[in-house]
Amino acid sequence: MVTSQSPPFMPHKANMIINAWCHSHRYGFADKVDLESGKVVEWTYGSIPKNLREIIKHTLGDFSESVDEAVDCFIETDCTDSDPEFRQAPGVPSSKLLHSFMHDKRKRVLLLLGQAGSGKSTIGMKWVIEMGEAWHADKAYPVYLYLPRCKSVKEYMKDAVGPEKSPVNDQAWRDFLRRHSFFVVMDAYDEMGTTENVVDKLFKELAVSKGIKVIVTCRSGYLKMEGKADPLFWPHGLGGREALQVAWVCPLSWNAKDQISRYIEDQVMKRSHKGLSMEQFEEALKSNPELKSIISTPYSLKVMLTVLPGLFYKRMNKPKSMITRHSMYKEYAKEWYRREWDKLKQNHKLAELAQQAEVDDGNYIRWYSRAAQQLCLHMLRQRNIIIRHKSGGIFLSEPPFNLSMRQGHVEKELGYWLLRGCLTRLKTNKLGDILEVSFVHDTVRSFSLPRIPLRSFALVWARKTISCQRV
DSSP states (O other), X not given: OOOTTOOTTSOHHHHHHHHXXXXXXXXXXXXXXXXXXXXXXXXXXXXXXXXXXXXXXXXXXXXXXXXXXXXXXXXXXXXXXXXXXXXXXOOEEHHHHHXXXXXXXXXXXXXXXXXXXXXXXXXXHHHHHHHHHTOOTTSOEEEEEEGGGOSOHHHHHHHHHOGGGSOSSHHHHHHHHHHOEEEEEEEOGGGSOTTOOXXXXXXXXXXXXXXXXXXXXXXXXXXXXXXXXXXXXXXXXXXXXXXXXXXXXXXXXXXXXHHHHHHHHHHHHHTTTTSOOHHHHXXXXXXXXXXXXXXXXXXXXXXXXXXXXXXXXXXXXXXXXXXXXXXXXXXXXXXXXXXXXXXXXXXXXXXXXXXXXXXXXXXXXXXXXXXXHHHHHHHHHHTOSOEEEXXXXXXXXXXXXXXXXXXXXXXXXXXXXXHHHTTEEEEEETTTTEEEEEESOHHHHHHHGGGSOHHHHHHHHHHHHHHHHHO
């Protein structure tokens, strides 16, 4: 019997083919090998599930901390089958919801709804990463798709492994789909551009697979019809409404004291050199009862943990001052600007450029804040929450950013570090020679919008009115 361990007198190409065959059977797939070159011409994607955490970081761009927290520092919220705004109903842990959905043969799509910051994306990331870490060949293939940046499943897989390792033609890709079952998280349905129809395209693409389970995350109000409890969502090609299950992520419950305490303890340990101790945080909660109404989601809890030291000491100096949601996010933005400014000053060249631009310790917050407002305003004009900057693009090439791109690389001058500091996450798409810019979270973008001068808003609406009249 010939094996991959046969004597060295075996022809080199034959040895490569046997090795490829053994490798493919280890994973349960069948690789195709070019007899002339010995190269694998159909890639099985077998390495993706185990590396999903790193792939998601790459997909989201400069946002790795939240991906790690999704798995390592996680508060499990309850989920319910009815909209909390219409009817209060007991919930079940999110892990139990996933288990019942995966074992319900009638349901193929789970629409996961909730308010901004409720943890929808975090839950989706956690589920898909855990499935990847426990994956083997006969299991559903886990895939994470961030919808605002997704064109197709094939493009996502190609980006994940590199174009040189992906199927060489459409037929190879269709064969791969038919051979496997898929567990797909389609994240941030509400953050896609209004003219995009990516989800229908994805459903159609995945419908040919051996089996499919899809999680779609979306803000509650986005799919709501006035006076109706059921969301407006139809999974085309996957069985229609009969195959759809809808669940809502419940607001953060302070009754889950043990979970919240563990989360706080983990975060306090991370920030022990500059934040409050566990005892001080508990004292702050007791002395500021309004915090429990402000902290209604896991994201707002994370924000509060970041800013509470500053607000806590301000409250000590002004005992009558109240901590509000606005003051919380204002302090969060300042903390972000402060951290990025400290990083910038450590670079001698950047510090000199900042000095030439007359930016210093006294006005850097205004510098970042105005730039963030410009980003918000541009997104409003474009009706998109992602700015896609190409070589030769106008908006980010002008002051204050003055970005320059060459062959998919952004020159990291002062404007680039200003952009980084504007509460944004950045992703460079080298294949398309594009820099993609978005805010770290929708709640942060919502905080920056009201700070834009009314005159600038008036210009945007005037342009929209003229555009509509022309149409």
